[in-house]
Amino acid sequence: MGIKDLLRFMKPYVEPIHIKKYAHKRVGIDAYSWLHKGAYSCSMELCLNTEGDKKYQYINYCMHRINMLRHHNITPVLVFDGGNIPCKALTEQQRHSKRKDNRELAMAKLKEGDTNAAIEMFQRAVSITPLMAHQLIQILRSENIEFVVAPYEADAQLAYLSSLDADKGGIAAVISEDSDLLAYGCSSVIFKMDRYGNGEEIVIDKVFDSVGRLPSFLHFDKELFTGMCVLAGCDFLPSVPGIGIAKAHALVSKYRNLDRVLSVLKYDKGDQMPKDYFTSFREALAVFQHARIYDADSKRLKHLTPLGETLLNYSDEELDFLGPELSSSQASAIAEGQLDPCTMMGFNEFPSCNGQPKKSIAVNNRSMKQEATTEGCFPIVSSSKPGTKKITVVDRTKPEPSLERLSNLKQLISPSNNDIHVNPAKRSSVVPNNNPFKRKKESTVLNECATEHSEVTEVEDLEMTPNSQKSVESKKKVTSGKKAESKSESNKNTILNFFSRV
DNA sequence: AAGCGGTTAAGAT
DNA sequence: TTAACCGCTT
Numbered sequence: 001m002g003i004k005d006l007l008r009f010m011k012p013y014v015e016p017i018h019i020k021k022y023a024h025k026r027v028g029i030d031a032y033s034w035l036h037k038g039a040y041s042c043s044m045e046l047c048l049n050t051e052g053d054k055k056y057q058y059i060n061y062c063m064h065r066i067n068m069l070r071h072h073n074i075t076p077v078l079v080f081d082g083g084n085i086p087c088k089a090l091t092e093q094q095r096h097s098k099r100k101d102n103r104e105l106a107m108a109k110l111k112e113g114d115t116n117a118a119i120e121m122f123q124r125a126v127s128i129t130p131l132m133a134h135q136l137i138q139i140l141r142s143e144n145i146e147f148v149v150a151p152y153e154a155d156a157q158l159a160y161l162s163s164l165d166a167d168k169g170g171i172a173a174v175i176s177e178d179s180d181l182l183a184y185g186c187s188s189v190i191f192k193m194d195r196y197g198n199g200e201e202i203v204i205d206k207v208f209d210s211v212g213r214l215p216s217f218l219h220f221d222k223e224l225f226t227g228m229c230v231l232a233g234c235d236f237l238p239s240v241p242g243i244g245i246a247k248a249h250a251l252v253s254k255y256r257n258l259d260r261v262l263s264v265l266k267y268d269k270g271d272q273m274p275k276d277y278f279t280s281f282r283e284a285l286a287v288f289q290h291a292r293i294y295d296a297d298s299k300r301l302k303h304l305t306p307l308g309e310t311l312l313n314y315s316d317e318e319l320d321f322l323g324p325e326l327s328s329s330q331a332s333a334i335a336e337g338q339l340d341p342c343t344m345m346g347f348n349e350f351p352s353c354n355g356q357p358k359k360s361i362a363v364n365n366r367s368m369k370q371e372a373t374t375e376g377c378f379p380i381v382s383s384s385k386p387g388t389k390k391i392t393v394v395d396r397t398k399p400e401p402s403l404e405r406l407s408n409l410k411q412l413i414s415p416s417n418n419d420i421h422v423n424p425a426k427r428s429s430v431v432p433n434n435n436p437f438k439r440k441k442e443s444t445v446l447n448e449c450a451t452e453h454s455e456v457t458e459v460e461d462l463e464m465t466p467n468s469q470k471s472v473e474s475k476k477k478v479t480s481g482k483k484a485e486s487k488s489e490s491n492k493n494t495i496l497n498f499f500s501r502v
Numbered sequence: 503a504a505g506c507g508g509t510t511a512a513g514a515t
Numbered sequence: 516t517t518a519a520c521c522g523c524t525t
């Protein structure tokens with residue numbers, strides 16, 4: 001993943017930092033990396049789609065980290081991946097097939113009765129689905145945490161936000177595990193951040209300005225750096241055999257011009273180079289430089305950096321390697337988490353009653369997209385008539401799963417029955433019935449065919465910083481102007497107890 | 503000296 | 516899954 005060996009190569013420029021360095025700043029988060037780490041603890045449940053609380057532990061993980069950031073007065077901005085771009089199709093395909101193999105191995109182990117071995121395989125089989133992202137997004141909405149779904153690569157969106165001033169929605173740093181961020185020109189990236197906020201930072205300007213440190217980037221600029229990354233091998237294009245990060249750096253240092261590097265490469269390695277390497281290289285470079293990103297200000301797609309003369313002359317089809325252009329309404333519906341960027345269908349509707357045409361926006365849809373379509377409605381079954389007042393309902397017949405694990409958590413759930421909650425505005429503020437971050441108000445059926453469907457009414461901030469006994473100040477959120485009542489003092493200890501055990 | 507395949511140890515949840 | 520290391524090859 002990312003640029004081959006880049007982080008190892010950049011080791012001399014890595015500085016250990018604590019996230020509190022960014023107190024009172026906005027910090028972007030590559031949501032995929034957290035979702036993926038969080039999914040480890042519930043990989044089997046996710047793969048088998050087992051009903052129960054455990055399946056949602058990845059949300060738990062993400063919220064812990066978000067609350068840690070908030071504890072340090074950092075404003076988190078979560079950025080989710082959107083559709084796949086064509087030149088990443090091969091990488092995606094390889095990952096998908098590996099996961100499929102591991103899934104089959106896991107199922108075999110399960111059949112044998114070797115659960116431990118099965119879990120190990122399931123951990124290699126989990127993929128992050130748009131549905132999982134959507135479920136986290138619903139919590140983020142209710143917690144008023146900023147997020148955006150990128151039209152394509154989250155990394156590109158993060159790099160864009162990194163280029164903006166804070167008052168224009170910009171971010172001061174990015175938390176990620178992916179070295180691609182540097183190739184996209186992100187100014188400050190924090191890798192390997194742990195649960196306490198310790199991480200390793202690379203600041204790109206320090207790299208360019210550093211005198212006497214090796215490897216030297218003194219005569220590099222962003223374009224040369226990105227070129228070096230593409231030469232070394234990235235998700236969009238494998239490297240020419242025999243070229244790794246060190247050779248790529250040496251070539252770019254020596255010639256200081258990517259065209260010259262390419263012609264030298266052709267001369268030296270012409271026989272081992274794919275015929276279309278030159279074209280592929282230019283496209284990969286262009287993705288890193290001019291990826292399509294969502295501009296929240298104009299509510300349109302834009303390019304990460306403006307297209308140069310050559311690319312400006314390209315037709316729409318010729319620019320499709322950046323991912324197809326999207327209309328303003330599509331782009332903003334995706335960005336705001338209402339449209340599944342892979343299927344272009346709404347999250348809260350049945351596929352059958354969704355009027356959106358299924359535009360193919362990507363060569364390869366995400367793996368396990370069937371979850372995103374057929375199960376995207378789970379556990380929501382609500383009216384699709386626009387403008388109709390929605391009545392939300394919790395199915396009381398369904399037992400709460402894993403109650404023994406959630407004995408404390410259960411106390412968070414409001415026992416009040418027959419509490420009708422009409423909420424026409426928030427079509428999408430729907431969370432799983434057993435979302436451990438919510439106290440739920442339950443509603444009765446008033447109309448239509450609604451079945452199980454819970455409505456967010458209140459959110460607790462969760463203290464999880466082990467070093468600190470001070471609680472993060474609880475920020476109560478209100479849906480539809482409904483004031484949330486606080487039971488936080490009586491519940492805080494039980495919350496603390498619960499999360500100290502997790 | 504660097505790339506690259508293979509192996510092994512450590513880390514996370 | 517990554518990071519580090521080994522040994523072989525270019």
